[in-house]
Amino acid sequence: MAEAYKILIDMDIGDDIDDAIALVAAMKQGFDIIGITTVFRNTSERARMTKKLLKAFGNGYENVPVYAGHGVPYGKPKTTYGHTPHYSADLDDPAYAPDGTNPDEATDFIIHACRTYGKQLAVIAIGPFTNMARVIEKDPGALNAAAKVAIMGGAYLKQYADWNVMCDVPAADILFRNVDNLECIGADVTHRMLADGALYESILNYRGNAPAQRYLKELCALWRLDRPQASLVLHDPLVIYYVADPAVCRMKKASIVVLTDGFAKGMTLNVDAYTKKYLNEEAYLGFDTSKRTLFAYDVDKSAFDERILKDFAE
Numbered sequence: 001m002a003e004a005y006k007i008l009i010d011m012d013i014g015d016d017i018d019d020a021i022a023l024v025a026a027m028k029q030g031f032d033i034i035g036i037t038t039v040f041r042n043t044s045e046r047a048r049m050t051k052k053l054l055k056a057f058g059n060g061y062e063n064v065p066v067y068a069g070h071g072v073p074y075g076k077p078k079t080t081y082g083h084t085p086h087y088s089a090d091l092d093d094p095a096y097a098p099d100g101t102n103p104d105e106a107t108d109f110i111i112h113a114c115r116t117y118g119k120q121l122a123v124i125a126i127g128p129f130t131n132m133a134r135v136i137e138k139d140p141g142a143l144n145a146a147a148k149v150a151i152m153g154g155a156y157l158k159q160y161a162d163w164n165v166m167c168d169v170p171a172a173d174i175l176f177r178n179v180d181n182l183e184c185i186g187a188d189v190t191h192r193m194l195a196d197g198a199l200y201e202s203i204l205n206y207r208g209n210a211p212a213q214r215y216l217k218e219l220c221a222l223w224r225l226d227r228p229q230a231s232l233v234l235h236d237p238l239v240i241y242y243v244a245d246p247a248v249c250r251m252k253k254a255s256i257v258v259l260t261d262g263f264a265k266g267m268t269l270n271v272d273a274y275t276k277k278y279l280n281e282e283a284y285l286g287f288d289t290s291k292r293t294l295f296a297y298d299v300d301k302s303a304f305d306e307r308i309l310k311d312f313a314e
Contacts, residue, residue, distance in 0.1 A: 004032070005031070005121060006121050007032070007121070007124055008035050008037070009022075009035075009036045009124045010036075010038075011023065012040040013038065014049050014085060015085055017232070018235050018237060020219050021234065021236070022239065023054075024057065025308065027059070027212070028312070031243075034117065035113060036054075036064060037069040037109060038098075039069045039130050039131045040071060040127050040167060043069050045087045045091065048097070049087065051066050052215060057211070065099040065109070067098060067105050069107070069130070070130040073170070074170040086226070108138075114139075114145045115142060118147075119145075122146065123143060124243060126151070126236040128164050129151070129171040129172045133170070136174050136178045148183050149179050150183045150243050152185050153186065156256065160187060160267070173258040183295075189297070190234070193237070193304065199305070213312075237308060241304055245307070248307075249299050250296065250297055255271035255272055255293070257271055
């Protein structure tokens with residue numbers, strides 16, 4: 001690793017399969033995971049899935065605390081959600097109970113981690129940004145106290161509204177307005193991370209005895225039933241490998257604004273690329289265009305493939 005950060009992962013495991021692959025990758029990379037929070041819809045079920053994967057991997061990761069965070073998007077009324085797509089009945093076992101099920105506990109955990117570890121900590125947010133917004137609401141400087149907040153979200157090279165932003169647009173707006181140490185891996189880069197054929201076979205057709213990879217295979221089977229035509233695109237694992245080795249992505253800074261209304265709601269507008277801003281100056285009142293945010297504009301896919309194939313080779 002370029003720098004041995006402690007990491008805190010905020011994730012929405014249980015829909016697409018790349019979150020689970022990302023968590024296993026983080027453990028295979030040997031990261032010191034100080035905790036995990038879950039976000040979006042049924043966060044308690046997501047936390048139980050996380051607990052099972054940590055326990056299956058072992059090697060001390062079974063002791064990583066997991067908190068069920070905020071499932072309801074920022075500003076929306078409280079609601080009850082159905083089962084997470086990849087949830088299975090065995091996860092009702094008390095052994096997989098989260099360390100906290102009150103969403104405010106997850107908020108407090110993130111704040112405490114940032115304040116305790118400071119620049120030793122990288123926060124990795126690979127789901128919608130509701131928990132991040134709640135942290136900012138309660139302690140505006142907490143996330144800035146960490147070394148970095150590395151996210152999978154947005155798109156900075158083309159006109160595209162990314163899933164993690166669209167799921168909670170106000171939360172994404174709060175994040176981009178208030179966090180100075182954002183490092184953004186956008187969907188316009190991650191969509192290039194189609195799994196190498198050998199990796200695809202290794203994960204989906206695993207025949208070994210490692211419990212974590214056997215559970216990952218089970219999750220892959222559930223994902224395949226849920227989305228039979230979907231390609232295996234490694235959005236979230238790219239963020240893990242980027243934090244392990246920033247050379248995997250090529251980064252630059254730009255002025256970024258989240259569009260919060262209109263038919264382009266959810267886009268992360270690269271203001272630097274919007275060269276006629278001076279003709280629409282009134283629209284930017286209150287937005288600090290001098291604030292610069294780091295984003296990926298390219299990826300070394302061969303280096304990524306080499307690293308992940310090494311981790312997941314049977």
